[in-house]
Amino acid sequence: MDLHRELQVTWDHILKSYKPGAIELMGVIITQTVGFIIPATLYMLIDTLFPKFSQRHKIQGARRQPTHQQVLHCVKVSLFNHLWVVALHGILVWLTGLDHATLNLDPIVPPWKEFIGDFVFGLLAREISFYYIHRALHHPSIYVYIHKMHHKYVTPVAFAAEYAHPVEHILANVMPVTLPLYLKGAHILSIMAFVTFELWEAAADHSGYDFLKLPPAELHDLHHEKFRVNYGTIGLMDWIHGTDVVGWDKPKAKQAKKDE
């Protein structure tokens, strides 16, 4: 039996056994747990269980690392952000009734090429929307009110990915990842697969480790260290706008980039 067929059999069983609203809510909880909470906890365990390996692979030096208390505070806020987003989704499901789902629960599991198409679409839509939202959040007139909170961790740890002001959490963390595929009408399984990847990517980007080259954690780590560089997630929009080099906004760096 091939994997797609097995997935279809499991999906048939789930649709027969549970109400649509319950399936959707469980999907959200599983995605958050598998995509973020488990990987972020594993990154934290590397710090604690393998300190020598951890020191060798940290992008920024040991003296710049946050204290245990700061890490604990980060974990609490990050988990709280996850909790209230799931709670809001739970309220939405409760209001619309368990017999309805807001996401596409089509009984036919999409073919692999649709999963891949959704993935590429989601990746590009997230890169473009996140880049501009993130750059707007860095605008001097609003930076201190919202985005400054996320930049508390100059040397980030995995949980710092979701350490953000509630407005930023919705605008920059939740919407760019979920909204494009929702509007496209993608299947819930496709959305779950994509969001799981994106959450893991966010945890890896903030992990502070150099051993993961995909995604390249150094890009966003440098953003936390130097602020005005690498606003996107995969480097594409920064390459287009020339914001992929520290000092891009200073006349000298602009000229040097032109001369390359």
Ligand SMILES: [Zn+2]
């Ligand atoms: Zn960040």
Ligand SMILES: [Zn+2]
């Ligand atoms: Zn930023």
